[in-house]
Amino acid sequence: MLSETKTRILDAAEILLAQNGLSATSMRAITEAANVNLAAINYHFGSKEALIHAVFARRLAPVNERRLAMLDQVLKANPKRPKIRGILRAFALPILETAFQPTNENCPVQLGALMIRLYTEPAQVVERSFNEQMASTARRFVSALHTALPKLDNEVLYWRTHFCVGCLVHTMHARPILLAVSNGTIQCDNAEEALEQMLPFLEAGLTSASNS
Amino acid sequence: MLSETKTRILDAAEILLAQNGLSATSMRAITEAANVNLAAINYHFGSKEALIHAVFARRLAPVNERRLAMLDQVLKANPKRPKIRGILRAFALPILETAFQPTNENCPVQLGALMIRLYTEPAQVVERSFNEQMASTARRFVSALHTALPKLDNEVLYWRTHFCVGCLVHTMHARPILLAVSNGTIQCDNAEEALEQMLPFLEAGLTSASNS
DNA sequence: GTATGTTTCATACGAACGTTTGACATGCTG
DNA sequence: CAGCATGTCAAACGTTCGTATGAAACATAC
Numbered sequence: 144m145l146s147e148t149k150t151r152i153l154d155a156a157e158i159l160l161a162q163n164g165l166s167a168t169s170m171r172a173i174t175e176a177a178n179v180n181l182a183a184i185n186y187h188f189g190s191k192e193a194l195i196h197a198v199f200a201r202r203l204a205p206v207n208e209r210r211l212a213m214l215d216q217v218l219k220a221n222p223k224r225p226k227i228r229g230i231l232r233a234f235a236l237p238i239l240e241t242a243f244q245p246t247n248e249n250c251p252v253q254l255g256a257l258m259i260r261l262y263t264e265p266a267q268v269v270e271r272s273f274n275e276q277m278a279s280t281a282r283r284f285v286s287a288l289h290t291a292l293p294k295l296d297n298e299v300l301y302w303r304t305h306f307c308v309g310c311l312v313h314t315m316h317a318r319p320i321l322l323a324v325s326n327g328t329i330q331c332d333n334a335e336e337a338l339e340q341m342l343p344f345l346e347a348g349l350t351s352a353s354n355s
Numbered sequence: 356m357l358s359e360t361k362t363r364i365l366d367a368a369e370i371l372l373a374q375n376g377l378s379a380t381s382m383r384a385i386t387e388a389a390n391v392n393l394a395a396i397n398y399h400f401g402s403k404e405a406l407i408h409a410v411f412a413r414r415l416a417p418v419n420e421r422r423l424a425m426l427d428q429v430l431k432a433n434p435k436r437p438k439i440r441g442i443l444r445a446f447a448l449p450i451l452e453t454a455f456q457p458t459n460e461n462c463p464v465q466l467g468a469l470m471i472r473l474y475t476e477p478a479q480v481v482e483r484s485f486n487e488q489m490a491s492t493a494r495r496f497v498s499a500l501h502t503a504l505p506k507l508d509n510e511v512l513y514w515r516t517h518f519c520v521g522c523l524v525h526t527m528h529a530r531p532i533l534l535a536v537s538n539g540t541i542q543c544d545n546a547e548e549a550l551e552q553m554l555p556f557l558e559a560g561l562t563s564a565s566n567s
Numbered sequence: 568g569t570a571t572g573t574t575t576c577a578t579a580c581g582a583a584c585g586t587t588t589g590a591c592a593t594g595c596t597g
Numbered sequence: 598c599a600g601c602a603t604g605t606c607a608a609a610c611g612t613t614c615g616t617a618t619g620a621a622a623c624a625t626a627c
Contacts, residue, residue, distance in 0.1 A: 148574080164476060167378035170615065180576050185616060187574090262529060263475040264376060281536050301537040302552040306522040309529070313521025317474060320520075324493050325513040340514040344560035351559030360604080382585065392606050397586060399604090 149187050151177040156198050161257035165195060165264045196272050199261065202241060202254065203276040209237035210280060214287060225291045227346050234284050235311050235341065239334035242315040255315030262312060292349065299353055307345050314341060361399050363389040368410050373469035377407060377476045408484050411473065414453060414466065415488040421449035422492060426499060437503045439558050446496050447523050447553065451546035454527040467527030474524060504561065511565055519557050526553060 155177035159168045170191055174181045188194040213233035218225050242255035261273050285304055292300060314337055321329050331337050367389035371380045382403055386393045400406040425445035430437050454467035473485050497516055504512060526549055533541050543549050 146574085164376065164378060166376060169613075171613080180574095181615095182577090182617080183575070191615065259475050262525075262532070263471050278535075285536065298537075298541060299552065301533065301541050303556055304536070305525065305529070305533045306553065306556050308532075309522040309525025310518040311521075312525060313474075313517065317517070317521070320474070321513065321517045323490075324497065324516070325510075329510060329513050340511065341518065343563045343565060344515055344518050347563030348556035348560040351555045353555060358604085381583075383583080392604095393585095394587080394606070395604085403585065 146187070148177075148179050148183055151179060152184060152187065152194065153198055153201060156194055157202070157254075157257060160195065160198060160260065161254065165260055170194075198257070199272040200276065202257070203272070206237045206241050207276060207280045210234055211283060213237065214283060218287060218290075223290075225287055227288070227291050227349060228342055230284065230287050230291060231307065231342055231345050231349075232338065234307075235338060236334060238311070239315065239337055243332055243334045243337070255312075255318070259312060259316040288349070295349075296353070303349050306348060310341060310345060358399070360389075360391050360395055363391060364396060364399065364406065365410055365413060368406055369414070369466075369469060372407065372410060372472065373466065377472055382406075410469070411484040412488065414469070415484070418449045418453050419488060419492045422446055423495060425449070426495060430499060430502075435502075437499060439500070439503050439561060440554055442496065442499050442503060443519065443554055443557050443561075444550065446519075447550060448546060450523070451527065451549055455544055455546045455549070467524075467530070471524060471528040500561070507561075508565070515561050518560060522553060522557060 152173060156168070156173045159173055159176060162168075163172075170184050171181060173194075174183060177183075184191065184194055188197055210233055213236070214230065217229035217233055220226070220229070238258070242258065244254070261277075285300070288304060289295075289297075289300060295303075318331060321331065364385060368380070368385045371385055371388060374380075375384075382396050383393060385406075386395060389395075396403065396406055400409055422445055425448070426442065429441035429445055432438070432441070450470065454470065456466070473489075497512070500516060501507075501509075501512060507515075530543060533543065
């Protein structure tokens with residue numbers, strides 16, 4: 144079981160890392176926000192780097208579990224020709240729900256802002272987190288899409304999967320941009336609403352003719 | 356005209372900022388890479404923040420000029436119903452070419468990695484750069500897409516434009532991910548090749564039925 | 568109740584940070 | 598030549614960084 148102190152550190156770190164980035168978030172800021180002693184991070188996690196790894200692992204592990212469970216259901220329903228919409232939904236819904244769910248009542252921070260660090264922070268810290276958590280999941284989904292779209296070139300499929308991930312990542316973390324560009328019209332705080340917009344877009348992209 | 360020292364600082368800063376992020380890049384690292392004195396940044400730019408702003412401005416200004424010029428051509432060719440593919444191309448090609456063009460012969464750094472900072476770094480530094488450089492350009496393109504897709508809901512259009520930006524951003528900076536997921540198959544270093552994959556995907560997404 | 572292992576705490580360390588300063592070199596202008 | 602900007606430079610400023618340490622506080626077991 145996690146100790147009280149450990150979870151308080153993880154909670155505070157998650158918020159601050161998402162808001163300020165990895166290297167801009169100091170251990171002093173984290174421990175002060177968590178109301179624990181400065182030395183507690185090194186005692187419980189060993190180093191700042193290890194703490195960051197733990198923050199990502201705590202969030203990504205259950206998301207990927209849910210993703211694969213949903214994917215299994217989709218594949219079981221139509222083993223020969225699984226529904227594209229279902230595959231996309233299995234990949235996007237778990238992480239979107241996590242991204243749109245506030246960490247706690249006081250701080251409605253976007254977890255999408257945390258996830259985006261996995262893509263942008265160049266540190267090896269993050270690379271390790273990413274490989275551990277995402278590599279096998281990504282492979283499973285690409286393979287499922289390959290089954291669903293057998294006519295598609297392998298190369299084209301990789302590209303389009305890449306585009307889908309781009310849409311998803313952007314949707315998770317760039318809500319402020321959408322709000323600004325739409326002149327305050329679109330303030331999305333709902334995973335299902337985002338999905339409803341995203342899935343038709345992605346499915347149409349995936350199934351489009353290559354060279355029209 | 357820019358002084359020799361000033362451009363050397365900008366060049367070095369651009370590479371390091373792209374590689375390591377904003378707050379993880381120290382002024383000492385920049386000045387050492389540029390072979391100039393530490394005080395030169397504060398002398399020529401005033402502060403680290405102002406330098407970062409200058410780095411972005413130097414790259415984004417010409418990109419957005421080209422974008423708008425290309426957009427004008429597309430609109431002039433078909434004022435009533437401009438070609439979607441043309442609009443997308445006008446938005447994507449200039450920045451993709453910049454992203455895929457190495458800064459110098461020794462360091463083939465992806466400028467996409469620099470651009471992504473505009474989206475992820477939470478600093479107000481970046482917010483200012485983004486607003487100055489991108490706000491009006493974004494408005495022009497959304498309006499052009501509105502003309503090209505008059506039947507589309509405003510809300511849906513905003514969402515889909517958002518998705519297009521996500522694809523583009525991800526394509527620019529996440530080439531290593533595409534390389535890894537495709538098992539080393541796809542090593543894209545060519546703007547036209549990326550565009551060829553991206554444009555059919557985006558156009559199909561933009562024109563898809565909303566609630567299929 | 569004393570012993571043992573675990574967790575918290577104040578405090579300190581050396582290093583690196585962004586910025587400032589004043590001396591020094593350089594080039595143009597009168 | 599003198600005068601004055603314009604750049605450059607080494608050195609130092611005060612802060613903040615991640616980490617380490619040893620004593621205090623706590624729990625549990627005998």
